[in-house]
Amino acid sequence: MATNLQFITSFQITSSQETTDLDNIFTTEYDVYKVIFTGFSTVGTSTGNINLRIIDDSGTVDANNVYDYTVYEIKADTSFQDNRNAGFGRIDRLMKIDQSPEVFGSVLYVYNPKSSSTFTFFHWQGSGKYGGASRGFKGHAVHRVQEAIRGLRIFEANGGRPYDTGKISIYGVR
Numbered sequence: 001m002a003t004n005l006q007f008i009t010s011f012q013i014t015s016s017q018e019t020t021d022l023d024n025i026f027t028t029e030y031d032v033y034k035v036i037f038t039g040f041s042t043v044g045t046s047t048g049n050i051n052l053r054i055i056d057d058s059g060t061v062d063a064n065n066v067y068d069y070t071v072y073e074i075k076a077d078t079s080f081q082d083n084r085n086a087g088f089g090r091i092d093r094l095m096k097i098d099q100s101p102e103v104f105g106s107v108l109y110v111y112n113p114k115s116s117s118t119f120t121f122f123h124w125q126g127s128g129k130y131g132g133a134s135r136g137f138k139g140h141a142v143h144r145v146q147e148a149i150r151g152l153r154i155f156e157a158n159g160g161r162p163y164d165t166g167k168i169s170i171y172g173v174r
Contacts (some may be wrong), residue, residue: 001021003174004173004174005034005171005173006030006171006172006173006174007169007170007171007174008025008033008170008171008172009025009169009170010168010169011135011167011168012021012166012167013040013163013164013165013166013167013168014164014165015149015164016043016077016162016163016164017162017163017164018155018156018159018160018161018162019153019154019155019156019162020153020154020155020168021055021061021151021152021153022035022055022151022152022154022168022170023055023059023079023151024150024151024155025148025150025151025152025170026110026113026148026149026150026151027114027172028114029095029172030113030172030173030174031111031112031115031173032048032109032110032112032172032173033109033110033113033170033172033173034107034108034109034170034171034172034173035107035108035109035110035152035168035169035170035171036051036106036107036108036168036169036170036171037094037095037104037105037106037107037108037126037166037167037168038103038105038156038166038167038169039103039105039165039167040095040097040103040105040128040163040165040166041097041098041099041100041101041103041104041163041164041165041166042097042098042099042100042156042162042163042164043099043161043162043163043164044099046099046160046161047089047096047097047098047099047130047131047161048096048097048156048157048158048161048163049092049093049094049095049097049113049156049157049158050093050094050095050096050097050104050106050154050156050163051090051091051092051093051098051122051154051155051156051157052090052091052094052108052141052152052153052154052155053067053089053090053091053093053152053153053155054113054120054149054151054153055149055150055151055152055153056147056148056149056150056151057147057148057149057150059150061153062143062145063089063090064089065087065088065089065146066087066104066145067085067087067088067089067090067091067141067142067143067144068085068086068087068088068141068142068144069083069084069088069091069092069122069139069140069141069142070082070083070084070139070140070141070161071083071092071093071137071138071139072137072139073085073093073096073135073136073137074135074136074137074138075133075135076133076134076135077131077132078133078155079135090155090157091122091139091141091143092127092157093116093137094106094124094131094137094139094154095126095128095137095141096128096129096135096137097128097130097151097156097163098129098130098131099159100128100165101103102128102129102132103128103129103165104126104127104128104129104130104135105126105127105128106124106125106126106137107124107125108122108123108124109122109124109173110122110152111121113148113150114118114148114149114150115146115148116146116147116148117146118144118146119142119144119145119146120142120143120149121140121141121143122139122140122141122142122143123139123140123143124137124138124139125137125138125139141171147158154168
């Protein structure tokens with residue numbers, strides 16, 4: 001894979017939220033994008049999962065059961081876990097988050113988001129502290145609709161477990 005990164009934009013999380021839209025981040029200029037998530041933690045003491053959906057070119061967030069994913073969760077304190085779903089309403093476990101000072105980060109690659117004749121593919125890996133123990137994730141996913149997309153929505157799926165810190169940086173890959 002090419003390694004020449006072109007900075008596009010960044011988002012700083014500075015207030016409590018359960019949903020963040022990264023809208024209008026994809027163009028036809030790149031086929032591959034790198035999205036870096038750093039320093040995410042929850043408000044208070046509740047742990048949570050950060051999940052992902054696409055924003056299509058009309059601005060609609062696709063919550064339909066059109067995502068297939070697999071995530072391998074590497075746990076320092078217990079057995080490893082393989083999570084997978086086909087025909088699910090989101091891409092699960094982009095990150096797990098816990099309260100500060102425990103923070104989590106992830107690096108996500110997005111393939112062909114502006115192509116209307118192919119599926120959009122994703123792969124990511126992340127690490128951090130969760131429940132006092134180190135955790136790692138390695139995942140792969142596909143959005144099984146042939147359509148151009150313009151952005152991503154990240155969100156905490158359990159509800160009532162917002163995050164209030166983090167930074168998201170988006171790069172085009174050449």
